[in-house]
Amino acid sequence: EDQVTQSPEALRLQEGESSSLNCSYTVSGLRGLFWYRQDPGKGPEFLFTLYSAGEEKEKERLKATLTKKESFLHITAPKPEDSATYLCAVPVAQTGANNLFFGTGTRLTVIP
C-alpha cells in the first residue's frame, strides 16, 4: 500500500536557523515526488517535482533532495514569510486516475 509520511508534524525555527523537513514514501514505481507550500485557508502552491534519486532542486531559501526512500526539504536561513505548511505528495494510479497522494504536512513557524 502506498504511504507518505512527513516529519516533524510541526517545527518552530528562529529566523536564520536552518533545518530540514522529511518526507518518506513507500510506493510501487515512483513517478515523481512533489513538494507544495500551503498557507492557512489557501490551496497548495507548487514548489518542486523530483523524479529520480540524487536529484536536487532549489528555489530561493528552499532546496529539495530525493533518495530512493525519502525526500528532504532543506530551508536555509528561513524568514518569517516562510511560515506555512509544507506538503509532499506522490502520484498514484490505483484509483484509475493519475492523482496525488499527500502526506499530512509539516507546519513550519519561523519566529522573527
Add this chain to the structure above:
Amino acid sequence: ETGVTQSPTHLIKTRGQQVTLRCSSQSGHNTVSWYQQALGQGPQFIFQYYREEENGRGNFPPRFSGLQFPNYSSELNVNALELDDSALYLCASSQKRTGGSLSYGYTFGSGTRLTVV
C-alpha cells in the same frame, strides 16, 4: 493566464442538506480533480474529470458526485451532508497530454470551506 477559481469561498450547511461547489479551471487545462482536506490533514483525492467523464475515484461514497462542462469547469455535489464532511474542498486543474499521460503540474484553487452543522 487565469488560475483556478472556486466558489463560494465559505459555506455553512445543515446535516442532511445537499451542496454544490464550483470550479473554473486554469486556461489551457482540460482535467479537473477534487480533493477534500480535513483540518490538520493532507488533501485526499475525491475524483477526477477528463472530457466530461469521471476518470478515477478515491475512497468516497456515491453521495459525492461531480460534473465537468465543455469549457472544463466543474462542479462537486455532495448529498445528505454529514458532520464529517466539514472540510476545505480543493479543485485542481491540470493538462492531460496527447496519448493519455497526465502532467502532474496541478494548479490548485483556494478552496471552499464547508461547515456542516
